[in-house]
Amino acid sequence: MDLNDIPLHRDSGTPLHEQLATALRAAMEEGRLPTGSRLPASRDLARSLGVNRGTVQKAYAALVAAGEARAAVGQGTFVAGTGGLAVGILPPPQTAEDPDWERLARWSDRPGVISLAGGMPDARLFPVAPFRESLDAVLAEEGTGLLQYGPSRGHGRFLEVLASRLRERGLDRQAEQLLVVSGSQQGLDLVARVFISPGDAVVVEDPTYSGALALFRMMGARLLPVPVDDHGMVVEHLESLLTRERPRLVYTIPNFHNPTGVTMAPSRRKRLLEICAAAGVPVVEDDSDGELAFDEAPPEPLAAGAGKGGVIYLGTSSKLLFPGLRLGWVAADSQVIRTLEAVKRVADLHTPPLLQAAMANFMMTKACRELVTAVRASYGNRRDALLESLGEEMPAGVSWSKPRGGLSLMVDLPAHISTTDLLSRAVGEGVVFAPGNLFAARRGADHRLRLTYGGVREDEIREGMVRLGRAVRAELNGADQRRFTGKAISPPPLV
Amino acid sequence: MDLNDIPLHRDSGTPLHEQLATALRAAMEEGRLPTGSRLPASRDLARSLGVNRGTVQKAYAALVAAGEARAAVGQGTFVAGTGGLAVGILPPPQTAEDPDWERLARWSDRPGVISLAGGMPDARLFPVAPFRESLDAVLAEEGTGLLQYGPSRGHGRFLEVLASRLRERGLDRQAEQLLVVSGSQQGLDLVARVFISPGDAVVVEDPTYSGALALFRMMGARLLPVPVDDHGMVVEHLESLLTRERPRLVYTIPNFHNPTGVTMAPSRRKRLLEICAAAGVPVVEDDSDGELAFDEAPPEPLAAGAGKGGVIYLGTSSKLLFPGLRLGWVAADSQVIRTLEAVKRVADLHTPPLLQAAMANFMMTKACRELVTAVRASYGNRRDALLESLGEEMPAGVSWSKPRGGLSLMVDLPAHISTTDLLSRAVGEGVVFAPGNLFAARRGADHRLRLTYGGVREDEIREGMVRLGRAVRAELNGADQRRFTGKAISPPPLV
Numbered sequence: 007m008d009l010n011d012i013p014l015h016r017d018s019g020t021p022l023h024e025q026l027a028t029a030l031r032a033a034m035e036e037g038r039l040p041t042g043s044r045l046p047a048s049r050d051l052a053r054s055l056g057v058n059r060g061t062v063q064k065a066y067a068a069l070v071a072a073g074e075a076r077a078a079v080g081q082g083t084f085v086a087g088t089g090g091l092a093v094g095i096l097p098p099p100q101t102a103e104d105p106d107w108e109r110l111a112r113w114s115d116r117p118g119v120i121s122l123a124g125g126m127p128d129a130r131l132f133p134v135a136p137f138r139e140s141l142d143a144v145l146a147e148e149g150t151g152l153l154q155y156g157p158s159r160g161h162g163r164f165l166e167v168l169a170s171r172l173r174e175r176g177l178d179r180q181a182e183q184l185l186v187v188s189g190s191q192q193g194l195d196l197v198a199r200v201f202i203s204p205g206d207a208v209v210v211e212d213p214t215y216s217g218a219l220a221l222f223r224m225m226g227a228r229l230l231p232v233p234v235d236d237h238g239m240v241v242e243h244l245e246s247l248l249t250r251e252r253p254r255l256v257y258t259i260p261n262f263h264n265p266t267g268v269t270m271a272p273s274r275r276k277r278l279l280e281i282c283a284a285a286g287v288p289v290v291e292d293d294s295d296g297e298l299a300f301d302e303a304p305p306e307p308l309a310a311g312a313g314k315g316g317v318i319y320l321g322t323s324s325k326l327l328f329p330g331l332r333l334g335w336v337a338a339d340s341q342v343i344r345t346l347e348a349v350k351r352v353a354d355l356h357t358p359p360l361l362q363a364a365m366a367n368f369m370m371t372k373a374c375r376e377l378v379t380a381v382r383a384s385y386g387n388r389r390d391a392l393l394e395s396l397g398e399e400m401p402a403g404v405s406w407s408k409p410r411g412g413l414s415l416m417v418d419l420p421a422h423i424s425t426t427d428l429l430s431r432a433v434g435e436g437v438v439f440a441p442g443n444l445f446a447a448r449r450g451a452d453h454r455l456r457l458t459y460g461g462v463r464e465d466e467i468r469e470g471m472v473r474l475g476r477a478v479r480a481e482l483n484g485a486d487q488r489r490f491t492g493k494a495i496s497p498p499p500l501v
Numbered sequence: 502m503d504l505n506d507i508p509l510h511r512d513s514g515t516p517l518h519e520q521l522a523t524a525l526r527a528a529m530e531e532g533r534l535p536t537g538s539r540l541p542a543s544r545d546l547a548r549s550l551g552v553n554r555g556t557v558q559k560a561y562a563a564l565v566a567a568g569e570a571r572a573a574v575g576q577g578t579f580v581a582g583t584g585g586l587a588v589g590i591l592p593p594p595q596t597a598e599d600p601d602w603e604r605l606a607r608w609s610d611r612p613g614v615i616s617l618a619g620g621m622p623d624a625r626l627f628p629v630a631p632f633r634e635s636l637d638a639v640l641a642e643e644g645t646g647l648l649q650y651g652p653s654r655g656h657g658r659f660l661e662v663l664a665s666r667l668r669e670r671g672l673d674r675q676a677e678q679l680l681v682v683s684g685s686q687q688g689l690d691l692v693a694r695v696f697i698s699p700g701d702a703v704v705v706e707d708p709t710y711s712g713a714l715a716l717f718r719m720m721g722a723r724l725l726p727v728p729v730d731d732h733g734m735v736v737e738h739l740e741s742l743l744t745r746e747r748p749r750l751v752y753t754i755p756n757f758h759n760p761t762g763v764t765m766a767p768s769r770r771k772r773l774l775e776i777c778a779a780a781g782v783p784v785v786e787d788d789s790d791g792e793l794a795f796d797e798a799p800p801e802p803l804a805a806g807a808g809k810g811g812v813i814y815l816g817t818s819s820k821l822l823f824p825g826l827r828l829g830w831v832a833a834d835s836q837v838i839r840t841l842e843a844v845k846r847v848a849d850l851h852t853p854p855l856l857q858a859a860m861a862n863f864m865m866t867k868a869c870r871e872l873v874t875a876v877r878a879s880y881g882n883r884r885d886a887l888l889e890s891l892g893e894e895m896p897a898g899v900s901w902s903k904p905r906g907g908l909s910l911m912v913d914l915p916a917h918i919s920t921t922d923l924l925s926r927a928v929g930e931g932v933v934f935a936p937g938n939l940f941a942a943r944r945g946a947d948h949r950l951r952l953t954y955g956g957v958r959e960d961e962i963r964e965g966m967v968r969l970g971r972a973v974r975a976e977l978n979g980a981d982q983r984r985f986t987g988k989a990i991s992p993p994p995l996v
Binding site: 361 | 562565571572581621622624625627629632633636637640641642643644645646647648649650651682683684686687690712715716719819823824825826827844846847848849850851852853854855856
């Protein structure tokens with residue numbers, strides 16, 4: 007874009023750098039500065055606008071601090087990605103090098119592309135200043151102790167805050183039933199290391215979180231998929247599986263399930279707990295998205311209905327608050343917690359006390375309450391925009407799940423469509439999604455795709471669905487033609 | 502102690518809270534306020550001194566910020582432990598619940614006890630204010646990006662700083678040959694998960710780092726011990742072992758070996774690399790303490806002599822800088838790094854970018870250079886004090902290693918002495934050490950013990966050795982008596 011026409015008024019009373027930042031922000035919103043594009047060197051822009059270089063640098067710094075741009079050392083300043091992935095920031099891979107996710111990440115980073123492929127929250131909502139105050143406050147209060155080795159179980163104050171948060175959700179656990187971990191991914195990894203040996207069977211929902219599939223596969227587990235419908239895991243399929251296959255674990259995401267967004271029905275929860283208790287199989291509840299409720303209070307964890315033992319509960323601050331801090335927690339029977347703590351100690355000794363203390367402090371602030379409200383409202387509006395534009399743009403024969411919370415939903419295309427093929431076409435249209443096979447415990451989900459809406463603005467969502475609608479219709483026509491002529495048509499080259 | 506006699510002068514020009522802090526500090530130094538003891542409630546002390554409660558609180562806060570006291574939420578303020586362990590801050594256990602380390606930690610926390618058992622650096626040396634400035638600077642510069650999901654490989658700027666630091670040590674590695682991990686313990690864990698299956702053989706030095714033993718045992722490895730003498734691993738024992746047992750890894754700590762503190766001789770390094778290259782067995786170099794050199798520049802890493810591949814190098818910021826941040830790094834062949842990165846992603850996605858960016862910033866500051874100088878000088882003096890007082894206090898027949906860096910040394914007692922028995926007696930005298938069996942790949946090291954000096958003041962070291970000397974002499978007499986009468990004498994009861 008031509009940035010030389012930005013009007014700056016020296017007498018307006020608003021500092022020049024603020025005027026410039028506002029103008030750049032507007033250019034981003036209107037698509038004249040697309041995602042991933044590089045801002046001009048500050049020296050060049052200053053010269054062409056006739057202002058000091060410092061004015062431009064101040065404007066850029068404000069955009070970076072607000073998450074609207076990002077500074078890459080030695081490379082310049084770039085318009086921040088919206089929602090998608092970034093190369094190098096990938097979900098756990100299925101194999102050592104996962105070509106699928108890496109390709110998605112590269113495509114998501116292309117200028118002008120709208121990505122509904124990643125599961126990242128919107129960093130533009132993060133309030134940096136209040137969190138910095140929390141860091142300063144705990145460093146002033148606890149000093150060097152926060153930089154020293156800390157307890158493997160977790161920082162005392164953070165454990166207290168967690169216990170009180172979980173109680174509010176209906177989960178009454180004592181300190182000795184809690185363990186702080188480095189994100190719920192680590193919680194799941196520790197559980198897998200304790201319970202799974204190569205060849206052991208593990209029940210998973212199908213589809214499910216790709217990071218869990220990657221982990222269980224890496225551990226050499228045999229995956230036993232149980233389908234998910236609009237009411238969550240189809241528990242009826244579970245009972246015979248438990249007696250026949252004697253799995254070591256049942257892994258479930260009962261609240262705002264990833265990738266479908268559905269929530270498990272109360273009757274199924276009750277049945278699931280009964281069946282697993284009778285069979286003596288531990289349930290692992292991944293409640294990563296459980297607090298991201300849009301339409302009502304967050305649902306009760308499954309673990310709340312399970313008495314003191316039986317369910318190993320995983321929570322995280324990554325979805326509602328700051329994923330980069332890698333703070334998660336496990337709530338379970340105290341004997342299980344002691345064993346997980348021993349593995350945690352061997353894995354990485356402990357999670358940084360500084361971040362735990364700062365998070366404990368931040369969670370008690372007004373800024374945190376405001377953030378939670380803003381996040382829920384914002385993602386809820388995006389969910390609405392996505393459901394609405396899917397309704398407008400998708401042709402007949404396409405259906406999708408209707409989440410009441412979380413960050414994603416699943417779209418079902420006619421069974422003869424391959425979303426792997428569709429993806430090439432969609433990228434050509436300028437939109438990226440995650441093909442269903444990435445979330446499938448067994449192949450055969452190639453006609454499904456996942457859309458995430460956490461980090462994408464409503465106008466981008468609408469435009470993204472216009473583009474996806476075009477790609478789907480073209481693919482339906484192409485697929486019909488292929489079925490008719492029996493000949494494959496090559497997708498456009500996309501390296 | 503009676504704190505009511507602290508003289509405070511209202512007209513001295515020094516604020517009352519500073520006078521109070523100075524007086525409390527003196528009481529700690531003189532042993533009138535021993536380690537682990539609780540400071541009076543601020544309300545009580547304020548009343549008895551006739552000052553405002555705020556004055557006492559300010560004094561306590563200054564001690565806490567300086568690492569001289571620690572605040573336990575809901576429990577009060579305590580005189581900070583010196584060096585030892587704290588319950589809940591344990592090395593990785595040998596088993597799920599390790600009674601040995603837990604007991605050591607409990608004993609180390611007793612008021613008045615001098616602990617040379619833990620491997621913690623001295624938090625009182627940590628400069629909190631400059632590190633807080635680094636945190637503030639990177640948050641201002643990079644903003645919300647530091648709170649968002651980050652790259653599994655590591656934060657770009659931190660990787661750059663690491664590469665340049667390693668180059669200064671003689672290790673020339675590109676960005677694609679580096680991986681940021683959550684402490685070197687995680688680096689070792691990732692390596693073990695990639696290379697070791699249950700039943701696989703692993704060569705370890707004997708003695709070696711207890712956290713490595715715990716990890717390898719948990720992974721089901723068969724340990725192949727190679728002895729360590731004053732010149733490091735006795736490499737002559739290695740060659741036949743490699744051909745006979747076909748181990749998956751050789752794990753070594755060539756620089757300032759933990760627990761002995763010895764450094765591997767150049768000729769042995771050369772031979773080790775030749776033998777392992779010929780046998781095609783990867784070497785894992787744990788350089789955790791490598792930068793803690795007192796008498797000369799830090800020794801070159803083993804990996805520097807190994808060309809581009811062959812050695813997997815583990816580093817950490819835990820010994821020279823701040824262990825609580827859990828920042829470590831792996832340098833290896835780029836293919837190995839890619840595989841380790843994939844496991845890292847499954848284990849915990851990534852290490853917090855905020856801490857990496859802050860550390861990268863801090864490592865370029867004057868405060869960091871001053872800290873490194875202060876740490877080396879301080880631990881060097883403590884090493885000197887320990888060697889000197891061992892010479893003065895130990896009876897004939899006792900010998901010990903002479904480290905030129907690192908945090909520990911090993912004491913050898915006559916072979917018929919059990920340091921497990923000795924420990925009970927030493928605790929009775931008010932000094933704690935770590936028995937040799939905790940570092941032994943096979944039993945039979947019960948006559949050895951490890952002493953750490955990183956977190957203990959020189960006067961404490963001297964007093965600790967007076968106490969240990971008494972315990973050793975008593976044990977030698979008792980053991981002689983037992984041998985003579987053939988009857989065991991019960992140690993004093995120590996619960």
